[in-house]
Amino acid sequence: MVTFDFTEKNFVVVGASSGIGRQVTLELSNGGANVLAIGRNLERLNELKTNSPVSLVKRPPKIFTEQLDVLTATPDDWAQVLGNFTGAVGRINGGLYSAGIWGLTPLHSFDTLLARKIFDTSFWGAVNFLQAATRKKFSDGGGSFVLMSSTAGDFAGKGLFAYSAAKAAIQSAVKSFAKEIIRGKHRINSVAPAPVKTEMMSGDYAASVGEQTASRQLLGPGTARDVAGMILFLLSERAAWITGQNFFVDGGYIVGSYT
Numbered sequence: 001m002v003t004f005d006f007t008e009k010n011f012v013v014v015g016a017s018s019g020i021g022r023q024v025t026l027e028l029s030n031g032g033a034n035v036l037a038i039g040r041n042l043e044r045l046n047e048l049k050t051n052s053p054v055s056l057v058k059r060p061p062k063i064f065t066e067q068l069d070v071l072t073a074t075p076d077d078w079a080q081v082l083g084n085f086t087g088a089v090g091r092i093n094g095g096l097y098s099a100g101i102w103g104l105t106p107l108h109s110f111d112t113l114l115a116r117k118i119f120d121t122s123f124w125g126a127v128n129f130l131q132a133a134t135r136k137k138f139s140d141g142g143g144s145f146v147l148m149s150s151t152a153g154d155f156a157g158k159g160l161f162a163y164s165a166a167k168a169a170i171q172s173a174v175k176s177f178a179k180e181i182i183r184g185k186h187r188i189n190s191v192a193p194a195p196v197k198t199e200m201m202s203g204d205y206a207a208s209v210g211e212q213t214a215s216r217q218l219l220g221p222g223t224a225r226d227v228a229g230m231i232l233f234l235l236s237e238r239a240a241w242i243t244g245q246n247f248f249v250d251g252g253y254i255v256g257s258y259t
């Protein structure tokens, strides 16, 4: 199903092997884009290639895959994977950074290593990706980038300081990045979903948080597809006048939380 026209565009999705990143990868591809799908699980990334979009154009879009751990990737690693992709299809028109992990980090008993991993996966990985991807040799002017925040960035949950702080940091950094990358005519925004059912939210505690949240969502529980719509819009040319913003996609969770 084509939701936006991305014919002959090239996008990168980091965290494409599951959940929201996977959904966006498939919809970009179905919309006509070549997509570089990045993650650690190569088997799941390669499954994306079995998606065969119905294409009326001569050169059907392709999904490329690269295995990369954002926690250990060096600037050279980023340059290598982006270079492989742009060498094959040309410069990119933007990307989604969707890598993230969730975990409890109560103040008096948190695991420092886990807390750092949570923060680094959501925040520093995004910074490193954006730094590489917005270089002139990889990005055409006028690219659109989306980073994943969360409602947790504004309405931090108990015992979730690392995750919530990372997601608040994303919203703040986006406002600063917007002013810098406009030099290359690029745009950047963040999307902040309320919990939706994905692998990240499938553990017992995460699932119970999801259920509690869903009880306050005016529109009921959401899915990765419900979040993907906003991301695809922001990546598309229809959002050409939008940058430096954060967009909640929450099924009415925030307004539903207050009487």
Ligand SMILES: NC(=O)c1ccc[n+]([C@@H]2O[C@H](COP(=O)([O-])OP(=O)(O)OC[C@H]3O[C@@H](n4cnc5c(N)ncnc54)[C@H](OP(=O)(O)O)[C@@H]3O)[C@@H](O)[C@H]2O)c1
Binding pocket: 014, 015, 016, 017, 018, 019, 020, 021, 038, 039, 040, 041, 042, 044, 068, 069, 070, 071, 097, 098, 099, 100, 101, 121, 122, 148, 149, 150, 151, 192, 193, 194, 195, 196, 197, 198, 199, 200, 201, 224
């Ligand atoms: N689901 C929600 O309720 C929700 C709500 C608000 C915000 N978000 C945010 O939305 C984004 C996507 O979440 P999701 O729900 O789609 O989660 P998901 O289904 O668990 O997907 C997370 C993705 O991140 C990748 N990833 C994790 N660690 C990585 C690493 N070190 N290096 C490279 N890739 C890594 C995973 O790929 P591999 O395992 O293959 O590496 C996977 O593709 C996250 O930033 C999350 O915080 C989600």
